[in-house]
Amino acid sequence: MKDKKKDAILEPGLSASSPPTGFQVIAREFKKDKLAMFSLFALVILILTIYIWSSMIDQQEMMRVSLRDKFAPPGDKFFLGADQGGRDILGQLIIGARNSLTIAIAITVITGIIGVFIGLVTGYFGGWIDNIFMRIIDFFITIPSLMIIIVFVTIVPKYNIPIFILIVSIFLWPGIARLVRSKALSEGSRDYINASKTMGTGDGVIIFKKMMPNLSSILIVELTLNFAGNVGIETGLSFLGFGLPPSTPSLGTLVSYATNPIVLSEKWWVWLPASLLILFLMLAINYIGQAIRRSADAKQRLG
Amino acid sequence: MWKTIFRRVLVMIPQLFVLSLLIFIMAKFMPGDPFTGMITPDTDPARIEELRIQAGFYDPWYEQYFRWISNAAQGDFGKSYTYKLPVSELLGDRALNTLWLALLSVFLLYLIAIPLGVLAGRYQNTFLDKTVVLYSFISYAIPVFVLALIFLFFFGYQLQWFPTSGTVDIKYDNGSLGYIWSKIYHILLPAITFAILGTTGVIQYLRTEVIDAKSQDYVRTARSKGIPINKVYSRHIFRNSLLPVAAFLGFTITGLLGGSIFIETIFGYPGMGQLFIQSISGRDYSVITALVMLYGFLTLLGSLLSDIIMSIVDPRIRID
Numbered sequence: 001m002k003d004k005k006k007d008a009i010l011e012p013g014l015s016a017s018s019p020p021t022g023f024q025v026i027a028r029e030f031k032k033d034k035l036a037m038f039s040l041f042a043l044v045i046l047i048l049t050i051y052i053w054s055s056m057i058d059q060q061e062m063m064r065v066s067l068r069d070k071f072a073p074p075g076d077k078f079f080l081g082a083d084q085g086g087r088d089i090l091g092q093l094i095i096g097a098r099n100s101l102t103i104a105i106a107i108t109v110i111t112g113i114i115g116v117f118i119g120l121v122t123g124y125f126g127g128w129i130d131n132i133f134m135r136i137i138d139f140f141i142t143i144p145s146l147m148i149i150i151v152f153v154t155i156v157p158k159y160n161i162p163i164f165i166l167i168v169s170i171f172l173w174p175g176i177a178r179l180v181r182s183k184a185l186s187e188g189s190r191d192y193i194n195a196s197k198t199m200g201t202g203d204g205v206i207i208f209k210k211m212m213p214n215l216s217s218i219l220i221v222e223l224t225l226n227f228a229g230n231v232g233i234e235t236g237l238s239f240l241g242f243g244l245p246p247s248t249p250s251l252g253t254l255v256s257y258a259t260n261p262i263v264l265s266e267k268w269w270v271w272l273p274a275s276l277l278i279l280f281l282m283l284a285i286n287y288i289g290q291a292i293r294r295s296a297d298a299k300q301r302l303g
Numbered sequence: 304m305w306k307t308i309f310r311r312v313l314v315m316i317p318q319l320f321v322l323s324l325l326i327f328i329m330a331k332f333m334p335g336d337p338f339t340g341m342i343t344p345d346t347d348p349a350r351i352e353e354l355r356i357q358a359g360f361y362d363p364w365y366e367q368y369f370r371w372i373s374n375a376a377q378g379d380f381g382k383s384y385t386y387k388l389p390v391s392e393l394l395g396d397r398a399l400n401t402l403w404l405a406l407l408s409v410f411l412l413y414l415i416a417i418p419l420g421v422l423a424g425r426y427q428n429t430f431l432d433k434t435v436v437l438y439s440f441i442s443y444a445i446p447v448f449v450l451a452l453i454f455l456f457f458f459g460y461q462l463q464w465f466p467t468s469g470t471v472d473i474k475y476d477n478g479s480l481g482y483i484w485s486k487i488y489h490i491l492l493p494a495i496t497f498a499i500l501g502t503t504g505v506i507q508y509l510r511t512e513v514i515d516a517k518s519q520d521y522v523r524t525a526r527s528k529g530i531p532i533n534k535v536y537s538r539h540i541f542r543n544s545l546l547p548v549a550a551f552l553g554f555t556i557t558g559l560l561g562g563s564i565f566i567e568t569i570f571g572y573p574g575m576g577q578l579f580i581q582s583i584s585g586r587d588y589s590v591i592t593a594l595v596m597l598y599g600f601l602t603l604l605g606s607l608l609s610d611i612i613m614s615i616v617d618p619r620i621r622i623d
Contacts, residue, residue: 139322142318143322143599143602144595146561146564147564147595147598148325148329150579150583151329151591154333155332232446235446236565239565240564240568240580259568264456264460265460268456271452275453278446279445279449283445286440286444290440
């Protein structure tokens with residue numbers, strides 16, 4: 001009994017005088033939830049491996065077609081076998097994963113910046129600014145965005161990766177903006193915001209220096225879950241053939257080889273590893289997001 | 304009540320208008336026009352030009368837009384260039400196929416989700432509850448095309464429990480019992496895939512509802528009157544928790560529409576989603592614009608349905 005108490009005092013950040021805040025709470029949640037901890041470590045190691053390994057692969061050499069190795073099964077020459085063009089699946093998997101992750105990160109950052117900015121501003125000011133943006137956001141949320149993205153992808157001339165990121169981002173910021181707005185709206189009526197207004201603090205300072213830090217945990221959760229969603233969207237579009245240009249490997253492109261029934265039923269090594277990698281990424285990122293969400297809400301905390 | 308519905312429908316009109324404008328602009332940017340496909344080495348370019356003028360190709364854009372939208376409102380979306388059929392005729396069959404798939408999916412979805420949600424809520428924090436929570440987490444995180452492919456590979460090709468594409472075996476006559484069974488058999492696997500992906504929301508919602516209801520006064524009253532616990536769950540809690548879940552229906556339909564593009568492509572099911580992908584590859588623009596417009600309309604209808612059900616269930620959110 002006594003020892004436990006002593007430990008609690010000695011543990012950094014848990015002294016009786018100041019309750020744990022911010023990242024300490026998140027760290028505690030992860031310590032309590034072993035699966036979340038495992039997901040975090042596995043994800044970090046996986047992402048580092050993918051980025052380091054992919055920088056060592058000669059993409060041109062790897063993408064060279066060699067018909068002699070057509071659909072070579074996993075073995076000595078190719079660890080995970082080869083595809084229709086005799087190209088190494090493992091190499092494509094690593095480069096594809098890097099491309100998919102990079103694009104998902106880029107989309108998350110762009111939609112995050114636009115969504116958070118518009119959400120905070122509309123939620124804080126309200127009035128006509130809010131009205132106009134809410135109409136726009138409502139419109140974006142009720143249109144069949146997947147189809148319109150596909151149409152855009154097919155009609156844009158000189159299609160490349162930055163344009164793909166831009167097109168997808170146009171349709172994904174409203175979801176973030178709507179959530180941030182509703183949180184900013186309730187935060188805006190708090191006393192500390194009113195106090196700042198009375199003291200004559202500028203609106204910009206209130207929004208970004210006072211309101212945003214208080215919403216940071218919600219923003220982190222939202223962006224983490226969005227990151228997982230964006231991995232799904234990019235791989236999904238590439239799977240249908242409307243994502244990355246065909247010359248660029250993506251996890252979705254690898255999975256899309258399975259639309260050929262022979263590949264699907266007999267050459268599992270072509271599409272299954274990519275599918276499982278996507279599955280693992282989605283599960284791990286979502287699980288981490290859920291753990292952070294729990295730590296942001298005192299009622300749901302485990303630790 | 305009617306006032307709420309009326310206002311909600313009024314809000315839809317500008318949204319449909321802007322959507323139609325967006326689609327029209329996209330259609331203008333699509334390379335080629337309906338006459339490009341008619342060009343053969345023997346055609347006289349002047350004749351094509353004449354046809355273009357006749358069809359109003361060089362009219363001001365607002366006149367063209369107005370003509371297109373008024374035709375579309377009457378169900379005339381032009382002619383498919385690949386199928387040489389009026390688009391409305393082509394869409395009819397496909398829409399019916401998608402409708403069957405959607406109906407069976409929604410049925411299976413509630414069949415799976417309602418018992419799981421209620422049981423998880425009732426036996427909160429038990430092994431059963433934890434399993435259900437884990438299941439709903441996985442079904443939330445897994446992308447639709449990955450699950451569909453794994454199911455098709457495993458149940459379709461490895462175990463051969465289900466057919467791997469199409470809608471019906473050709474050996475049966477239209478209308479016979481075997482025909483109907485074959486049809487259901489073909490949509491069963493895609494429908495199960497759909498249903499599993501859609502269960503997450505319903506299970507989580509139902510579970511929280513039941514957990515909340517447990518500590519309500521009406522439940523305590525019923526228990527103290529001596530009503531058996533099973534009856535309290537089946538009669539009192541279940542009914543009260545189910546109404547909000549009904550409101551999910553609209554969103555479920557919206558979700559089904561987005562997923563139909565993947566599911567129908569993977570399972571080789573000739574519905575609207577598959578038609579969309581085929582039309583994009585075949586550059587069949589009149590079909591594309593009609594489909595995007597139709598999906599947009601159905602999506603709006605789905606959210607309208609959800610809002611109406613919710614305002615019946617919870618009068619506080621009605622617009623005055």
